[in-house]
Structure formats: C-alpha cells, structure tokens
Amino acid sequence: MSYSSQVKVMTSDPGARFLGGVADDLKAQLDALKARVDACCEGGETPNPIAPTGGAKGGPPAPTDAKVP
DSSP states (O other): OOHHHHHHHHOOOHHHHHHHHHHHHHHHHHHHHHHHHHHHTGGGOOOOOSSOOTTSTTSOOOOOOOOOO
C-alpha cells in the first residue's frame, strides 16, 4: 500500500495528502537509486571512485614543513 493511499484513509487534509504523494515519489526515486547501486556493485566489486582522491594530480598542494618563528 502506498503512502498516499494510507494518508487518504486517515485524513481528508489536502496538505497531508500532498505530502503522501511526495513520500511516494521519494520512495520511488530511492528504490531506483538502490537498484542502480546494486547493479553497479554486483559481484562484490567496488566501483571506481567518482572523484579523485587526495593523491591525484590537480588536488591541493601537499603541506610542507614551514619554520615557525
């Protein structure tokens, strides 16, 4: 049973019914994202990182030992 149908049974408040529909939309998006992650990581392999790590070229410079007076 969807959130919006549960809310319709409990109240006639249009704001609550709207939020039930929003909850259904968010659940659908979350389910789709979970399916994509599961398909990506199938077989126990870890995916390549989206962003380079700190050791990659083009990142911030490494700290140097500076003398403090």
